[in-house]
Amino acid sequence: MMVSDRATPIAWMLAGALLAGCASGDTPADPPGASPVMRRLTQEQYRQSIADIFGADIKIAGRFEPDLRTDGLLALGTTEVSVTPAGFEQYNTMARTIAAQVVDEKHRDALVICKPAAIKAPDDACAGAVLARTGRSLFRRPLTKDELAKTVSMAAAAARTFGNFYSGLEFALAGLLVAPEFLFRVEVAKGGELDAFSKASRLSYLLWNTTPDEPLLAAAEKGELNSEKGLVRQVDRLMASPRLAAGTHAFFADMLGFDRFEELAKDAIIYPAYSLKVAIDAREQTLRTVTDHLIVRGGDYRDLFTTKRTFMTRALGTVYRVPVAAAAGWEPFEFPADDPRAGLLSQISFVAIHSHPGRSSPTLRGKAVRELLLCQEVPAPPGNVNFNVVQDTSNPKFRTARDRLTAHSSEPMCAGCHKITDPIGLGLENFDGLGQYRTAENGAPINAGGELNGFVFKDAASLGKALHDDPAATSCLASNVYKYAAGHKLRAADMPWVEALKRDFAAGGYRMPDLLRRVATNAASYKVSMPSAQTKVALLEGSKP
Amino acid sequence: MRKILSGSVALACLFAIGSSGEAAPGKRTIGFVAWDFIYASYGGGRESCPDGFNRGADELYLADQKPEERERLSKGDGARELGRLVGVRGELNACKNPTEFKNYGLKTYQGAVHNGLNLDGADTTTSANAPPNACAHPNFVSPTGEKGIDNQMGRAVGCIRGYAPGLDFDKTTAGTLSDGSYSVLIEVRGVDDLRNDPEVEVGIYSGTGGVATDPTGKLLPYQSVSIHDDVHYHNETKGKIVDGVLTTDPVHMHLRIDQQVIHSEYDFKDARLRMELAPDGSVLKGILGGYFDIARRWEHFVHAGVITSRLVAYNCPGVFAAIQAMADGYPDPKTGKCTAISTAMRVQAIPAFVIHPNGSKVAEKPAATTASR
Structure with missing residues (x-):
């Protein structure tokens, strides 16, 4: 899905791949960017994200939507699936169960960072602090002012209805947990490339198969991921973690x-x-x-x-x-x-x-x-x-x-x-x-x-x-890692860079960490191309009944 | 055969070659887990039990009563009263304190043929003379015609319905062996030839940690089962294989039994195996013979209690008296009264990896299977 700005997050889901010219020779030019994508969290990603944000003891009960395999990978299928009404009911059930646990007496002290002025009434300041912090983790970026205001307002209304601050908070948290911005990894374009938070998500789900941790979000917030040095620093940190095994585990699964x-x-x-x-x-x-x-x-x-x-x-x-x-x-x-x-x-x-x-x-x-x-x-x-x-x-x-x-x-x-x-x-x-x-x-x-x-x-x-000894085996792995990271099929424009990736993989003795690092630190792979005005019109026309 | 060092590993594997230095090169270690380990019952028909099976103490008690009393004690509060009358009296119960309750006697096995081994080396099949260091007892002839078979326990309990082939105790034992309540492991080490080997080392162990079964409850072959942590249940001896039959030297053997309400041990004196090994090593089956220590064996009856005696139809005082009277081994030096009773257990086992407590691991070449599909 192509996303031009945060106000219209689901506007260009069907945008096609954009082909562009490519350089030839041993040092290929960077591939022209593909459209940003919007990927539904896999079951494992959902579970791990919840565990990382709220703790491993939070129980998740519900049935997940079936996955779709596209071009050999579920990772690509996640860009083509939506949430059905029945699936939304399941997500909603899970969200309410999770939110209830977050605010229950067992977890409240650890997960709710402030105490309300009065337990039987709304407290916008406290609710705002909790929801801003939790929303940042769930959406993998800070909530916009408008999003936060609406969520706090929802918490206050529910608190008044139920006569309990924590019930209000629970209600608002459940809302965040069924928001498209949580259930989908929404990539956002800015200045011809993914914005820093989108880069953080790509990195985190590629290498750890979970939501970005706080240092990664902080690096994104400071703009560090927009520099090669900052990007490499974070990739090094993520790859040095034992959690790299979880990311590799997910890729091979x-x-x-x-x-x-x-x-x-x-x-x-x-x-x-x-x-x-x-x-x-x-x-x-x-x-x-x-x-x-x-x-x-x-x-x-x-x-x-x-x-x-x-x-x-x-x-x-x-x-x-x-x-x-x-x-x-x-x-x-x-x-x-x-x-x-x-x-x-x-x-x-x-x-x-x-x-x-x-x-x-x-x-x-x-x-x-x-x-x-x-x-x-x-x-x-x-x-x-x-x-x-x-x-x-x-x-x-x-x-x-x-x-x-x-x-x-x-x-x-x-x-x-x-x-x-x-x-x-x-x-x-x-x-x-x-x-x-x-x-x-x-x-x-x-x-x-x-x-x-x-x-x-x-x-x-x-x-x-x-x-x-079959070169097709290593070639296949390199292609798959690239597609898994980028979230789209290989385009003609990608091929020179992917071929170079394969050569590097071979030269390095076919080491998976080298392959992951090469893909993760390739600044060009974060470049994006927006559909032309004509394409947008054509797509919109085509989508009319 | 080379001796296994104490506490070392000997992971059993059919057709395995070597095992980290425990056996000399070329030697095999083969392991088994038993899916059947129960009294080697035999017969039970009219020939061996001409007066039929025994009856439980409650039935026997009722038989002595007038019809109206029998009717009263057969239902409701009367039935509860009957239980107390025949089995429980204050702190006493008929299995824990068998001499305190009426002995209704016991119909014993009258057949001439029974399973077992010749434990004392003597043949008293036709004479009741006492062999050296034993009490006088008649012998059986085995189903294959071998004379001098010692199995006085089989004689004592052979007409109790619960011990009959395929009935209560067979089923209970199969169930508890497959649900992992307890297990019996056999390991044969230093094997040169599965058909003939003049000297092998044999371990018979209690297992621990459960077993794996298929969906129907049958033990799966080639599973790994750990030996019990308590060395009391590690029994080591030597043996030989002749024409595919494994026999072992006598050893005092202790094995766990954790069967429903029974949590005790088998205490076999002079215990030895005679088991057939399938040519491909896929089955080990035969007899474990030995002398039960009477006191230890009676503990099983105590644990099983009066309820079991009523369910499977025996009266504890009668069984107790019969076992005491038929005991044929280990006479007390002072009294001359025998303290142990000969017995035979039926053992059937399938290949398994026997894991020793120190848990060291050796990868051994698994047996190729020619199974279809």
Whole structure:
């Protein structure tokens, strides 16, 4: 959404990407700015923001609106979603619950910074102080005079109605919590670039996946984020924090498509070891592996596809069939060098979510590798496909998935797409639909060999090596980080800079912190372009019924 | 086989090779968690219990009463009164103080065949002569024809309905083993060959911290289960594997039992295992034989109480007297009266990782599965 000023915050949501010329050569010119965007907070961002503003013990009860995946990322989908009436009811319920807790006797002393002159009457001074401070955190910028005045007035009216200052405050706080300025990250343009508070939000949600903290807001207020030095200082501070792991965690949860865990189901007869606990731990295992390798150890991104290091819980250990000493919680784990498991592809999270409830799926797994890890699009199957051969795992003629898919792909209309996906997915056939290791299916030995972009592999471990060496994997990550930060698809105008980003990523040994720092400190990425008058008119005309 | 250092780790893993120096190179450590650990009941039909199952003290008491009194005591306040009459009297109750209440006697197992092991090395199948250091008792023949089987506990309780195969105690035990109330772990270390190994080291432990089950309540294989913190429940012995059958040397064994209202321990003297190991190591099943310390075993009956005795149909004074009379092991040097009774437990276990208290961890190669799907 394009935003020209704060008085009309939702005026240009549908503004299209603006293309502009770009320089060529080794040092590309800065990309011309895209339109500012307006992003709905994800569930995790909402929860973490509330925890940071009011405390981790504030309970949040309600159902969040479904997310939308656009161009491979939920982060981009957040710019295309709105709040439905039903969703608003949920936000409203959550807001009232949160506000009630903030002013209750348990939290009041810590979160309400002043005492009212009289508890049964309004106190504009005290309410104003509380709402200005809290509103600044919630809106990620100071409230305007008008906004503050209206909110204080609302608190006073409610206090009179209920005969209680805190009830009035609760009412006003709930209002702030359902305001678009809280539920959406509203980017604001000023002088051809994002204003300082919008920059602060981008930085904070990119690196920590939460609302800007007080030092970041203060830096924005002082205009420090508008200078390269000030921007770098804040990026350094945010990146030095342990909270960088949370930001990385969120990015990879998005990139790896882990929202699929919310609908993951397994047949309990076929996979008795599956449980909700296994699903939760499997998701967390991969994200821990990623953040430990990339952030704690500063490792090479490519090694995520071959690493033997991970973390285990007892629930996972039962599926992986490995010992776990810790009776509760997590412990580091390293698979032996000759173990068939290596890298993210062999973890339960990947093979289980890209499977069917009762069987594995080389096609879904291959598609996921292509789309999520290599940023390559796989066409959707036609609507009239006959899946009978693939789905019948009891046919003695086709005992393995390879047998079944070979038979299925003999149909010309299927062969094209399956050539793109299946050779990769068949490399993971030693892991069943839950991710348990196996060497045979229906008594027939599994052949997990295949080929990825010319690299021949014999099993999951060597498939991981193939991915490790595939330049598309690192290129995909760099593109995704850029899009995740900017909130828009790659435009032609972005490409030279993104290509330079990829080169820098490679030159630095594929270190995630370097990639994040490069994106976060790139002043040009905060440049914005406003739609021309003609575009605005065209959009408005187009929006008429 | 190399001895495991005290307090060191021996994470069990089927087909695992080595374990951080506890076993010599090439040796395997295999671990199991029991899903079945209960009296090795047998028979219970007309041949072994020709007079039928025992009845509870309340039924026996009522049988002695006139019809109108029987009617009065069968419902309402009368039923409560019956409970007191047969089971509770002031501070006394029939299981805690069995000699203070009427002994209705006990129908005991009359069959010739029963599960168990030859604990005393003697064969008194056809004679009741007392072997050395034991009290006179007849032996059983095992279901496979082995003579000299010692299982006097089985003889005592074999016609109590609750102990019959597949009935009350079987179900209760399966339930409490799968809900993690208590657990029994077995670890075999220093294994060269799953079929034949002349010397292995065996640990039998109580577990702690719960177990993992599938949605139907069955224990999941390959889970990690911690050994009880209290070394009192760590039992170590030696053994051998012959043609896939593991047998162990006798050891005084203590294992926890936390089963509903029973919170006590199994105190087995001269306890030893005879268990079949599936060729692929996926199942371990067989018998744990030994002598129950009578006093400790009676503690289970005390905890179970009068209510249990009525539910599963036995009278505590009768069982108490039978156990005392049938005790066949560990005679008191002064009185000559035996203080322990031979018994047999049925044990069935699946592969698991046995985690020792110090928690050290070793990554071992998991067994490949050939399972379909």
